[in-house]
Structures are given as C-alpha cells and as structure tokens.
Amino acid sequence: MTVVEAIREALAWEMERDDRVIMLGEDVGGSGGVFRATEGLYQRFGPGRVHDTPLAEGAIAGAATGLALAGWVPVAEIQFLGFAHNAFNQIVDQLARVRYRSCGRFGAQVTIRAPFGGGVRAPELHSDGFETHFAHAPGLKVVAPFTPADAKGLLAAAVRDPDPVLFLEPLRGYRLTKGEVPEGEHLVEIGRAKVVREGTDCTVVAWSNAVQLALLAAADAATQGISVEVVDLRTLVPIDAEALANSVAKTGRAVVLQEATLTAGFASEVVATIQEGAFYSLQAPIQRVASPDVPYPVQMLEEAYLPSIDQVLDAITATMRA
Amino acid sequence: VTREESTTRWQADPEHGGQPPLLRYLDEDGELVGGEQPMSDEQALAGLRTMLTARRFDERCISLQRQGRMVTLAPGIGQEAATAGAAMALDRGTDWFVPQYREIAGQFWHGYPLKLAFLWHMGHPLGFKVPDEVRMLPFQAAIAGQLPQAAGMAWGLALKGEPSVVLAVFGEGGTSQGDFHEAANLAGVIKAPLILLCQNNNWAISTPYEKQTAATTVAQKAIAYGMPGVRADGNDLFAMYAATRTAVERARRGEGPTLIEAVTYRLGLHTTADDPTRYEPAEMHDLWVPRDPLRRLRIYLESTGALAKDGFEQLEAEVREALSAGWEEAQQEPPPDPQHYFRLVETNTSPRLERQLRALGQSHRG
Numbered sequence: 001m002t003v004v005e006a007i008r009e010a011l012a013w014e015m016e017r018d019d020r021v022i023m024l025g026e027d028v029g030g031s032g033g034v035f036r037a038t039e040g041l042y043q044r045f046g047p048g049r050v051h052d053t054p055l056a057e058g059a060i061a062g063a064a065t066g067l068a069l070a071g072w073v074p075v076a077e078i079q080f081l082g083f084a085h086n087a088f089n090q091i092v093d094q095l096a097r098v099r100y101r102s103c104g105r106f107g108a109q110v111t112i113r114a115p116f117g118g119g120v121r122a123p124e125l126h127s128d129g130f131e132t133h134f135a136h137a138p139g140l141k142v143v144a145p146f147t148p149a150d151a152k153g154l155l156a157a158a159v160r161d162p163d164p165v166l167f168l169e170p171l172r173g174y175r176l177t178k179g180e181v182p183e184g185e186h187l188v189e190i191g192r193a194k195v196v197r198e199g200t201d202c203t204v205v206a207w208s209n210a211v212q213l214a215l216l217a218a219a220d221a222a223t224q225g226i227s228v229e230v231v232d233l234r235t236l237v238p239i240d241a242e243a244l245a246n247s248v249a250k251t252g253r254a255v256v257l258q259e260a261t262l263t264a265g266f267a268s269e270v271v272a273t274i275q276e277g278a279f280y281s282l283q284a285p286i287q288r289v290a291s292p293d294v295p296y297p298v299q300m301l302e303e304a305y306l307p308s309i310d311q312v313l314d315a316i317t318a319t320m321r322a
Numbered sequence: 323v324t325r326e327e328s329t330t331r332w333q334a335d336p337e338h339g340g341q342p343p344l345l346r347y348l349d350e351d352g353e354l355v356g357g358e359q360p361m362s363d364e365q366a367l368a369g370l371r372t373m374l375t376a377r378r379f380d381e382r383c384i385s386l387q388r389q390g391r392m393v394t395l396a397p398g399i400g401q402e403a404a405t406a407g408a409a410m411a412l413d414r415g416t417d418w419f420v421p422q423y424r425e426i427a428g429q430f431w432h433g434y435p436l437k438l439a440f441l442w443h444m445g446h447p448l449g450f451k452v453p454d455e456v457r458m459l460p461f462q463a464a465i466a467g468q469l470p471q472a473a474g475m476a477w478g479l480a481l482k483g484e485p486s487v488v489l490a491v492f493g494e495g496g497t498s499q500g501d502f503h504e505a506a507n508l509a510g511v512i513k514a515p516l517i518l519l520c521q522n523n524n525w526a527i528s529t530p531y532e533k534q535t536a537a538t539t540v541a542q543k544a545i546a547y548g549m550p551g552v553r554a555d556g557n558d559l560f561a562m563y564a565a566t567r568t569a570v571e572r573a574r575r576g577e578g579p580t581l582i583e584a585v586t587y588r589l590g591l592h593t594t595a596d597d598p599t600r601y602e603p604a605e606m607h608d609l610w611v612p613r614d615p616l617r618r619l620r621i622y623l624e625s626t627g628a629l630a631k632d633g634f635e636q637l638e639a640e641v642r643e644a645l646s647a648g649w650e651e652a653q654q655e656p657p658p659d660p661q662h663y664f665r666l667v668e669t670n671t672s673p674r675l676e677r678q679l680r681a682l683g684q685s686h687r688g
Contacts, residue, residue, distance in 0.1 A: 022481075048481060054511055059504035062470020063477060069459070070478025089501070094467055100666045102460050103451030107669065139667050162669040191672065238672035 001181040004174040006148035007037045007113075010155040011075065013185065015045050018073060021159060024051040025060055025077030025113075034079055035115060035174055057083050061090035061112060065098060068108045075159060081116035081168060082125035084134070095164045096139035111158045115171040117209045117259055118306055121299045127171070128296045129260030131208075134166050135236045135269070141190055142236040144168040146211035148179045150234055153188030161190060170209040177212065191235045193243035199229035202253040202316050205244065205270050207233040210259050210307070217312035226320060236266055244270065245277030252283040253319035257312055262290035284322030287315035331531075331539070331585060341539050344553045344585060347560035350612055352621030360564040361410070363628035369410055369431075369559045370619050370629070373402035375641050376427035377616060379436070380590065382645055383443045387594045393445040400557070400589025402427040403615030404521050405491055407562025408582070411570050412489055418457040418479075420472040420490040422465070424521065428491065432458055436648025437655070447658050457486075466496035469505035469518065473579075476514035480576070487573040489517045489566070494540055494583075495526030506581065510547035513578035517569045520581065521556060523588035528601040544581035556584030557615035587613065 001009075015021045023038055029052040032039030042050040053060050057078055064076040078084045084091065091112060098108035118127035135142045143158055143165055145151045151169065158165035170177065196211065197218050206214040211232045218228035231247050233240070248254050254274050256267040267288045274286055289307045297305050347356035359366070380397035387395055398405075405428025409419060412432065419432040426439060433456040442449025442461065450460040462468040472490035479486040496502050497520060509516045520540045524531050537543060544551025550572070554565035562584060569580035587610040591598060598607075623629035630636075664671060664679045671679070 051512075054504075054507055056504040056507065058501055059470050059473070059508040062467075062501065062505065063474030063508060066471040066474020066476070067478040067481075068474075069471065070475045071482060072478050074474075086500075089464055089467055090470055093464055094471065099668065100663070101450055103447055104666050105451055105454065106459075141668075238674055241674065 001148045001178065002175045003148045003151045003170060003177050004035055004037055006152035006181050007155055007169060008039060009181070010152040010159070011038060011041060012044065014075075014156055014159040015041065015049060020071065020073040021075060022049045022051065022067065022072050023075050023077070024053050024064060024067070026053060026055055026079050028052060028077050033077060037113070037169070038077065057087035058090045061087035061095060064110045064112065065090065065095045065108050068110045069098070069106055073109050073159060075111045075113060078112060078114040080126045081114040081130050082128045084114055084130065088133070091166070092134065092137040092140065096137045099163065100139055107162050108164050109162050110164045111155070111161075111167050112164070113155075113167045113169060115169040115174065117171045118296060118302055119172045119209070121302065122171075124296070124298060127302070129258065129291075131168055131236060132260060132264065132266040132269075135266050139163065140237065141165040142168065143190055143234065144170075144208040144236055145234055146170060146173065146208055146232050147177060149181045149186070150188055150194070150232075152181050153186045154190060154234065156185070157187050157190050160187075165190065168208060173209045173212065177209075188234070191238045191240055193231050193233045193235070193240035195229060195243075195247060196232045197228065197230040199227040199251065201227045201251055202255060202319050203229045203231055203247040203251045204255045204257055204312065204316065205231045205233055206257040207236060208259070210257050213307060213309060213312060214257050217309050217316065220309060220313055221316050226316060228316060233270070239269065239273055241273050241277050244274050248274050248278040249281040252281050254282070255287045255289060255312065255315040255319060257289045257307060259307060260291060261293045262288065263293050265290055284319040287318055289315050342541050342551055342553050344555055345561045345565050346555040346558055347564065348555075348558045348618045348622050350618065352618045352625065354622065356561065360560050360567070363623070363626070365410065366559065366619070366623060367628060369406055369563070370616070370623060371637060371641065372406045372431045373427055373559065373616050373619070374637060375430055375436075375644065376402045376406070378641050378645055379426060379439060382649070383440070384591075384594060387443070392443045394593050394595050395443045396424050396593045397590045398424040398426055400610065400614060401425075401521055401523055401586045403559040403619065404556035404562055404584035404586045405429070405519070406431050407559040408489060408491075408517070408519050408566040408584070410563050411566035412487065414457065416457075416484065416486045417570070418459070418475060418486060418488045420459045420468050420475070420488060421461055422468065422492050422496065423461045423463065424493065425491045429458065432456065434458060436644060437651040440649050440652035441655060444652065446655060447662065448655060466492050466499035466501040466505070468492070469496070469501050470508065473505040473509040473514050473516055476509065476516040476579070477512050480515050485574055487515045487517060487570050489519055491519045491521060493526060494520055494522040494524070494531055494534055495529065496520070497540055497543060498534055506543070506547040506549070506579070509579040510549050513576065515573035515576070516579040517566060517573065518579060518581045519566070520583050521586055522583050523586050525588045525592065525598075525602070527592045527596060540583040541581060547581070549579045549581055551581045551583065553583045553585060556586030557613050557618065559615060559619050589614065
C-alpha cells in the first residue's frame with residue numbers, strides 16, 4: 001500500500017468511527033484532493049461531512065478551529081505546507097492556544113494535514129520544508145511519518161488527539177513509498193520515534209521522506225563496514241528524547257538529517273536534545289546534514305540543493321574519524 | 323479628518339453616495355426620530371444599566387491602572403450602545419458572542435461576570451475563563467483573528483442543525499486584515515449564521531478611518547461577499563438592537579451572514595498607554611461628546627417617563643455597588659499558580675514540559 005492510500009484509509013476509518021469527523025479544504029470534495037488523499041470520501045460520506053472551501057488557508061485553519069468549538073472534529077487539508085504561512089496566525093497563534101487561552105474551557109480537536117518536501121519537480125513554494133516554523137508553537141503537535149503504516153496509524157491518532165496536530169505528509173513518498181499496512185483499526189502513538197534499522201557505530205536521525213535517504217546512506221555505509229542505526233523520528237513535537245538518548249548511548253555518534261534549510265532547523269533541536277540526554281556517550285561532535293540556507297530552488301536546481309547520499313555518508317564518516 | 327467629513331458619515335442620508343442609509347431611532351437630543359421604540363421600556367432600562375455598568379467599569383479600571391493596580395487596558399468609553407444593543411438581540415441560550423477586546427458592554431449583557439472583567443484587567447488568566455454557561459469566546463488580541471473562527475463556529479452550529487447565531491465583534495481597523503476578508507468570504511459562501519459587527523469608532527490607535535480604507539463606509543464591503551451591509555448609529559441602543567435583530571432573524575432563517583457597521587466614536591483612549599491629544603483634533607472630539615450614547619438614551623427615557631426623575635441617580639448607586647462587589651470578589655481570587663499554565667497547554671502534558679515544570683518548581687524554591 002502507498003502512503004496516500006494509507007492516509008485515505010485512516011481518514012475513512014475515522015469518519016466511519018466518529019460521525020463528528022469532517023473534512024475541509026481546497027478541492028477535497030468531489031475531486032478528492034489534488035493528491036487524491038480524500039478520494040471517495042465525499043461520495044461515501046456526503047456533502048455534510050466533506051467540504052470544499054474557498055482558496056484561503058487562514059479561513060481553512062480558522063474555520064477548522066471554529067468547527068471544533070462547535071463540537072466537530074475537523075481534519076483540514078492545506079494543499080502544500082509552503083502555503084501554510086498564510087494560516088500561520090490561525091494555526092500557531094490561534095488553534096494551538098485554544099486550550100491555553102480559554103483556561104481549559106475549550107479544546108481544539110483539529111488535525112491539519114499538509115504535504116511537504118521536495119524532489120517532485122514542483123513549482124516554487126510547493127516543496128519547502130517549513131516544519132520547524134510550526135514546531136516552535138506550544139500547544140501544537142507536529143507529526144511527520146515516512147512509512148504507509150505509520151501514516152495510517154499516526155493520522156488516526158492525530159484525529160483522535162484532543163489537541164491540535166499538524167500532520168505532515170511526505171509529498172515525494174505519497175506514491176513512491178510502499179509498505180505493509182495493518183488492516184482495520186491501526187493506531188501509532190504520537191511522540192514515539194522508531195528504530196527502522198539497527199546499527200552499532202552511528203545513529204542517523206531523520207523524519208518524513210528524509211528517512212529514505214538515511215536508509216540508503218546506511219546501506220552504503222554498511223559496505224564500508226560502518227554499522228548505522230536509523231531512527232525515524234516520526235513525531236517532531238513532542239520529541240522522543242528517550243529514544244534518541246537510547247540510540248546514541250549505544251552508538252556514541254549521531255548525524256541528524258533534515259531536508260529543510262540548515263539554520264534554526266529542527267535538526268538543531270534534535271542535536272540539542274541528543275547532547276542533553278547522551279552527552280557522555282558521544283565520541284564525536286554531532287553532525288547535521290541539511291539544505292543550504294537559500295530558498296528552495298526551481299526545478300532544474302533541485303538535485304543540487306537537496307541533501308544527497310554522499311553528504312550523509314560524509315557526515316557519518318566524519319563522526320567515525322573523530 | 324475634517325469636521326465636515328466626520329459629520330457626513332454621521333448623517334442618516336439615504337442618498338449619500340449610494341450608501342446604505344444609517345439606521346437611527348434616537349437623535350442627538352434623545353428624541354425618537356426613527357419610528358416606534360423597538361424594545362420595551364423594561365428592556366431599554368436594562369440596556370441603560372448595562373451601558374452604565376460598562377462606562378463606570380472602564381472609568382474605574384482606568385483609575386486603578388493609573389494607581390498601578392491594573393495592566394494596560396483598552397476602554398470602550400462612548401461605544402457602549404454598539405455592543406450592548408447588538409447583544410440584546412441575541413438569545414443567550416443559543417447564540418454566541420465572539421469578542422475582540424473593546425466590547426465589554428455587550429459582554430456584560432451576554433453574561434460575562436464583572437469579577438472576571440476585573441481579573442482580566444489585573445492580568446489574571448481567569449479573566450479568559452468564560453463560565454461554561456456563557457456562550458462566549460475569550461478576548462482576542464490579534465485583530466480580526468477571531469473572525470475565521472467565528473465563521474467556522476457558525477458553520478459548525480448550523481451543520482449540527484442548531485438554531486444558533488454567532489455575533490463576532492471587531493473594529494474598522496480589523497477590516498484591513500486578511501482574516502476579516504477570508505472570514506467574510508467564507509461565511510458568505512457557506513451562508514453561515516454569522517453577524518459581523520464592526521465597531522467603526524474612527525480610530526485604530528492614531529490611524530483615522532480615512533487612512534484605514536478608501537471605502538466610504540464599512541458596510542459597503544459586504545457587497546463583495548454577497549451579504550447585506552447595514553449601517554446603524556452605534557451610539558443609539560435602539561438602532562443597534564433593531565439592526566442586529568434583523569440580522570439574527572435572517573441568520574436563523576438560514577439566509578446567511580450580515581455585516582453591520584456600528585457608526586460610533588472612541589471617546590476615550592485606545593489603551594491606557596495611549597495619548598489621543600497627540601493626534602485627535604479637539605474639535606472632532608467635541609463633536610462627538612454630545613452624541614454620547616448614554617446621554618441620549620437617558621434623556622429619552624426620562625422624557626417618556628420610563629426613567630423616573632431620580633431614576634438615573636438610583637441606577638448610578640446600584641451600578642456603583644455592583645462594581646464594588648465585583649472588584650472585591652476579584653481581589654479575593656488567589657494569584658494564579660504557575661503550574662496552572664503548564665497544565666493548560668495540552669490535555670496530556672508532554673514529558674519535556676513536565677521536566678520544565680519541575681525545573682520551575684525548583685527555581686522558585688531556590
């Protein structure tokens with residue numbers, strides 16, 4: 001099953017399970033969304049449960065908050081994370097603070113879904129990795145799965161979470177990443193990282209589609225006799241500090257890989273978290289691999305821009321040399 | 323802004339620029355000019371009480387703020403009729419009031435307690451905890467940020483088949499925000515039972531209406547969103563009540579939202595950190611003093627005999643007593659525990675936040 005199929009399955013399951021769950025967003029109705037993540041839901045659940053909205057991210061996120069206040073469990077689609085800044089106030093300053101601002105009277109059981117990530121030859125602002133902008137917002141969980149099984153299980157958990165969750169979908173992996181997905185009800189706990197490849201020499205931490213790159217680099221490193229452990233973070237907020245510490249305590253080395261630009265990226269948070277939890281196990285400085293601090297380029301320059309296997313391998317070897 | 327311009331927008335001239343006429347019942351002298359009084363004497367007196375409570379509340383809080391006992395606050399002096407009148411057209415049992423932060427009169431009417439209002443201005447988080455039985459969202463600092471939520475809320479209540487209407491309040495400054503346009507557009511499309519109530523008080527801090535928008539009126543903006551745009555004298559309790567009542571009926575019939583422009587004026591400060599003498603022409607202020615909504619309603623109710631000769635003094639005394647009781651209650655509220663906030667970020671506090679909370683406890687002990 002592909003990631004997008006797994007997402008569709010989770011949405012249908014949750015809509016079936018809880019009739020408060022509704023969909024809203026641009027083109028999510030009859031057309032099933034530009035990536036077909038909501039395909040068939042309008043036909044199956046009807047116009048009262050699946051709503052096309054005007055082209056306005058702020059209205060989508062704000063209305064989702066209001067719908068939750070009225071007793072619904074909205075799942076809002078932002079077509080690309082690159083455009084979520086149009087809703088930044090409504091997501092970060094509003095949605096994430098509903099419980100806090102109202103002193104606990106109201107909650108906002110809202111899931112905002114947004115695909116992100118590059119490598120698909122998309123126009124400007126369709127590929128940018130802006131996850132760190134949202135990871136800085138108290139009250140907002142940020143989830144970024146890689147595999148279809150995790151996409152299904154974490155999305156179901158996000159919809160059921162009493163608080164808002166930004167659910168980031170791997171754009172490149174939508175149809176590229178395939179895997180087995182448990183049938184029927186499947187939940188994955190938010191806030192738990194997962195070791196997706198065991199190793200003993202160096203830990204590579206990644207999330208979303210970058211996990212693919214980490215796995216490829218780990219396979220290459222193995223041919224050089226380096227045993228790499230790959231940790232799929234899966235949830236950015238709340239971060240699984242324990243899993244990071246456990247892995248690095250074992251390997252003594254760490255590389256943190258992100259597709260987004262380097263400075264103040266979420267990888268920096270991961271680095272800080274690792275050194276807080278496993279400093280005395282470290283045998284080498286922690287390395288970061290990220291895109292350079294320039295805006296995401298247009299299509300012809302994408303490959304030169306995105307982190308490569310070689311960059312990840314270089315970072316792994318750098319930790320081994322230290 | 324010239325005196326003439328300000329007066330022009332105030333005139334109830336239906337021919338003016340093809341704009342919607344200004345709905346008005348009471349003129350500057352408190353005389354009934356707009357037809358029959360739209361509410362009972364009893365209601366009018368209750369409205370007057372609410373307006374007076376808001377006025378004296380604001381005055382007392384400014385004084386307390388000057389004594390260093392309150393935080394920076396934004397009074398609504400001169401605008402009491404706009405939101406009190408609108409709130410009076412709602413049904414507290416079904417309808418929601420979504421505030422910005424300068425509509426305490428309407429909030430009082432809708433059930434927000436005095437004690438909490440004082441706590442709000444003291445900087446106590448409980449000011450934001452609207453009691454469960456009051457259908458009201460907390461204050462909103464982000465201008466127009468509440469509007470997309472109000473649209474979503476109205477939408478959601480209609481989807482549930484509830485007869486509820488949502489009244490969302492903002493200022494003319496808020497109409498420059500994207501959130502206003504996005505909310506109005508969405509509400510128009512989905513026919514949300516929403517009333518967008520703009521308190522056009524002419525000033526966004528120091529920025530006058532003319533620098534906020536080139537539109538002759540706020541109400542005309544409604545055309546673009548496929549909803550009625552109504553102008554009402556915001557300093558006339560009856561006009562605000564009648565305009566909102568029509569909008570409520572329309573919303574309840576499932577016909578969608580209404581934009582109401584309450585033409586009013588900020589007689590006081592933007593906030594206690596503001597000094598309007600730096601930018602407000604004195605003659606403009608003077609022009610609006612006799613238009614004071616409290617004054618007009620009082621004169622009218624005295625002229626009809628609904629308010630007895632010593633009635634207003636009696637009302638003053640009752641309001642003073644209620645405010646003192648609310649202030650007493652607020653002062654008795656214990657200061658907030660820092661723990662309180664940590665527990666409100668999310669339903670299940672994350673391990674990292676738990677650690678920060680423990681660290682906070684330790685540093686406080688030290």
